Amino acid sequence: MNDIGSSTNSEVTLALTGVSKVFPGVVALDKVDFSLHSHEIVGLVGENGAGKSTLMKIMIGVSQPDEGTISRDGILISPKDPSDAIRHGIGMVFQEGTLVPNLSIMRNLFLCHEPGFQKLGFLSRRAMREAASRLMEEVKVSADVETSISDVSPAERQMVEIARLLWLSRLYGQKHPVLILDEPTTVLNDGERTILFDILRNIKKEASVILISHRLQEIVENTDRIVVLKDGKNVTELPSANARISEIEQLMVGHTFSADRYREDEQTPAGAEEVLRVENLGRRGAFEPISFVIRKGEIVSLVGLVGSGKEEVCRCINGLENADTGAVFLKGKKLLMGSPNGAVRAGVGHIPIDRRNDGLALGMSVAENVNLLVMNRLKVWGFVSPPRERKNAKVWVEECRIKTPSLGTMCANLSGGNQQKTVIAKWLSSKVSLLILDHPTRGVDVGAKEEIFRLIRKLAREGIAMLIMSDTLEEDIGLSNRMLIMKDGRFVKEMACPPGKKPGPRDIIDAIV
Amino acid sequence: MTEKKTAVAGEGPGTAAARRGRLRIPTLSYAVALLFLVGLVFSLGNGNFITGYNLSTIISYAVLLLLVGLGQMCAILVGGIDLSVGGVMSFVSVSFVIVVQVIGYWAYPLFILVGILVGYLNGILLTRIRIPSFIATLGTGGIFMSLAMIVAPVPVNVPTPKWGYLDIFNGTFLGISNVIFIGLLVFLLYFAILRFTAVGRNIYYVGSNIKMSWMSGINIARTRNFAFILSGTGAALAGIMVSAVQYGCNPYVGSSYILPSIAAVVVGGTALTGGTGGAFNTLFGALIMSVLQNGMNVVGVDQYFQQSILGMMIIVSVALTFDRSKTPVIK
Amino acid sequence: AGQGEGNTAGTTLVTSIRGLDNPYHANYAVGAKALGELLKLPVDVLSTEGNSQKGISDVRAEVAKTGGNMVLSIDPNQAPDVVPIAKILEDAKVYWVNWWNKPDDVKVTTYKYWVANITFDSVGTGYFNATQLFKAFKTPGKGKIIALQGQLANNAAVGRFQGLQKALKENPDVELVQWEAGDWDRTKGYNLTKSMLVAHPDIDGIWSANDEMAMGALQALKEKGLDGKIPLTGTDGIPEIFDAIKAGYVTSTVMQDAKYQSQLGLSMALAAKSGKLNVASMPANHRSFMIPGTQVTRENVDKVVNEFIKNTPKYDLSDFFSRWVAEAP
């Protein structure tokens, strides 16, 4: 912090050279080189599964590289774990957060690095409060530092994590702390996002930042340099100033945006029969009354920033939350509100965003997970029959091309992509009439992604109605027949996406922001 | 927490787990091996250990543990625990003794029903009033213990002329004690429910990831109630059996089964965190416990050391049978 | 099973008890071991740990171990246990003697190998202690008492309590102002007494169903400086109670001599096995009978301690019925 301004952007503070990492079935990283200068913000972009997170995890010692070296201010280092990496001034804010829920903000900030606050073995609460409050000032968090993490918003948690990392790197006298943010903005609303970037610009005075995001707009606007990864390899890097998004997109995917990526040629027109009818459904504090219809075989994507209320709309449809006003009809039958059981029984499927925790029983076998919903259909004379179980599981494992050693393999041991496909298989097998896909391609590699698109198209052909929220606008545009755009809890605009005549991202972004 | 946790847990144990994953019930194999090992040791100690007579002794005692254990297992599988089995057993056994003299065979279905209701009560306390099962069942256990006292201020017994009603448990078939057949029957019942019915399967789903189960439309309330009903029923059956085989009983009978029932379940390889394990595990758990207790007498281990050795053995067996790959954190 | 009818070579002497952790039951084992040394016979001790099913199953285990060449003296965990045990031993042709607990309508005479059921007069015990207690009041036969009942629903406890109530009927001037269940446990006796002393500071005596609870109560009295002022009684004859009696804190106790019990029981069963005692021809009143406990008061306490506690007496086991007082149900 003492040398603000004094150093030039030319000096490299962190450098990875020839880093490779192979996971069962996937080459996550292949001889990747990456360098970071002091006082700069680098944007790291790439498709889902390009290897961004893996690269970062290697920097902070969560996983070890199969080959390649990491050097910090010219010295070779090999972080064993995050608490080791932090001593080298390298810290990461995980998407899921690493704060202990039942501890206070204050305790979390200094967890495991408290000695400084000790007097005769006892921690001085005042000292901690002061330090904590000061840090919270910096990151513009108003909550009292003694409130427990379980009671603060995701955004605030992120700020707390950033503050923790800053404090730690100062604590260990790191001249050029490195701050890694993995898709930080996915959980933030507009206001929070602007605050975040203000803070990052401040931090830049004393630290360097690596920013991972799928929102190219914000990358271009808020970074100095953009590094593009593709399929675990370096593609290029370019200065953010006057970088064009379309150009970056092209670098990321390796080809200009052509319809085939989303199999638009296979897109089927919506059927006549209406499957889902939402009648001025509203939830106070989340979204204002909204009405829409989804027809047989129609893919509708719900577009909007986090905080636009689209998540809540879905949670109300599949019964995870109770709406205040309005009603939901499935094939004319009124849904029992606030009951997932009711929704499922009526035929509403839901692929949650957090598969590992909300979509799977990780301790149970692939077969058991695939069959969860259809137990009643696998019965012979009222008893679930093992042969039928195996058969059903086999069918869907093949249908969804799940790579697994055996049907009995524990889901915890499948790769992210295959876990993803397992969740999808589970719902497909249950013959739902409406499927809600919450970021269906989040965290899956390129191959798996193609599979998922193929499956989505197939489902549409079979007449299943789908409501999609995806990671990227391109995906929304590419997949859907129709887009419903939401903003600040209000339904703002509807857009048709017929094959061939799809709207461009720009048109929509205007509506969203 | 997700990605990070794979990275932390996933890479190391993950591979080991993958190898285990292929086995259908991995933990079971350990339990079986352990059972035979212990059995072997004892039969070397005294030839009479493996006489048919002693084996039937072992099994008859195991049956009792098995009945309570099967119930307890269901509560544990669904992610809870049932400390009321002791009180329920006591209450059922004494009331059964009194009632069977009046209404004869009807007492059997009646008290199985009582077990069901008690289990349902525990379920409701958990799912509706939302009290952790540990506390709820600790409380109801005390309540039923008191009821047992009130019902039977002195040990009660069935007068000889009415013994006929209890022959079901005391007769033999093909020279084998009925108790063993009854135990087998109940075992198969629980096995079938857990393995072949939707709600039985849901017990596993709920036990291993309750949030996912809820989001998948499983009626978690109904499932958990059902698990506790199975638990109450097991305790009730055990209570009935106790009274039947000794033509009477005292209101304390259940109190010595609370911890052993849990021990039997866990020794069999069922995880206290829920979701993994099953009827076979509990069967072998009960057998192991029974074999240890019987064998120590047959080979003449000094009374003074028996309890200590039993304690040592349950630690050893769990160290062997516990499948750590499925429970990243062990509490 | 049952090999060697009429011959007792290598017969194992088995005694089954509640547990080795309390002096009364531990003394069964002591007595049995003494007899075993005398007769050069192996001795096994089984303990139920308060679990009837364990007790029953352990008996079967023992039968398996000895191949049936054994005799048994048992203090069953609870009365109903004797039914399955009788069945097991009948099948195994093992002679045995039962102590304390038996459902009244289960008749010894219906069994060939159940030599005898011997018990103590619990009612009499409770009655004796009560009357001794009442005598010790400041104004004898007039006053208020509190009572510490044993484990609810335990036969002995119930019997002794009946004895107390009998005594109360006969002494209308004595009032039982409160009773609580102390589960035979010293700490509980202590806690309950402390609380009851608040509710009834003006009591003249404490009746306790056993010595352990009595000792707890005594401790509570000590704290209030009431030891010696408020008399109390126990039952069992644990070592400490005798000192308390000498010191004048405790008026009386009734001692059951467990060493004698196990030796008597085992000798009878052995005699039956060797044929010396013909079970079939025994009169019914010899198959189920009572023997008196030793009533201990300040007068005879030293004598008792010398005879039974300081040293294990050589009992005269030539006549099994020397202490016979009455037929039991």
Next chain:
Amino acid sequence: MTLEGGARKSVMVANGNVSGPLARAWRGLQKTGVAGQIVCLVIVMSIFAIGTRGKYLSWDNLQVILSLAGIPAILAIGVHQTIVLGGIDLSVEGVAGMCIVFVGLLLKNKLNTNDVGLWIVPVVMGAGGIAGFLNGLVITRLRIPSFISTLGLSWILAGIAVYINKATTVPLLDTQIQGIVNGSFLGIPFIALIALGLALLMQTVQDKTRFGGYVYAIGGDEQLAQQAGVRVNRIKIMVFVIAGVFYGLTALALCTQLGSAHPRTGSNILFPAITAVAVGGVALTGGIGGAKNAALGALIVTALNEGLVLMSVSPYVQQAVNGIVLIAAVALTIDRRKLGFIK
């Protein structure tokens, strides 16, 4: 249907909106973290006060309650730490039994000539600590659930204790420690003051030391704690050691209070202790509640039992009343919002 995020949020909102002096007072009480428990205690005490026409609140009775609550409180403070950690410790009775054997052997007594006097305190603390260390080792090294490892150790130690001590009850002649345990200061029983002191000490450790924080971190999420750099195994072992130390003290108090040592003196103290901890508002899922909860829980349970006796409620129903109150108290006091899906 069972709980749901939305429902929980609305609960929070509800709490937030309440206003007015009463509500403010209530929120002030809530800051102590034991509001529910205090209310619980007040309810229990008022019921008995009425039931006994005030006698319950007489000074001698309050003295009795305090003197009876002391030991359970010390025990509860020991046990609750293992529960906060996310585990449980069933070894209480075995460990206590073992420590009591040491007391019987070393403290001034009728049966031998030993007399270590006050040194017995470190001895029992050490003995308990070692037992706790064994628990910790088994749990962290063999990696088996604390429920079983501690149950096993309990049986092992109980067996050994009875073997060493046989059936003899050792009459203690020591007056020093008994004077402390049974004595009182300004009419307030020492044992209660000791319990209070230990509660404050533990609470301070939990609030004001790194160790304390780490214990809660582990109780909250073991893997995250590990990630943040907490030495999970080490902390676990330490917690079980400390718990063991408390069992040692409990054992010493138990038998000096009675003036006699017998391994079974420590039996039947496990479930009452866990009950107290739960009533005090310590979540059995770990990470929530502290020493003050445990101590207060013990006080509530004791006040209840003492009241039942003072009101001479039939011994036959006392256990039932206990069960009902346990359920009611927890129903009133647990913060379900923090617990998520209740298990």
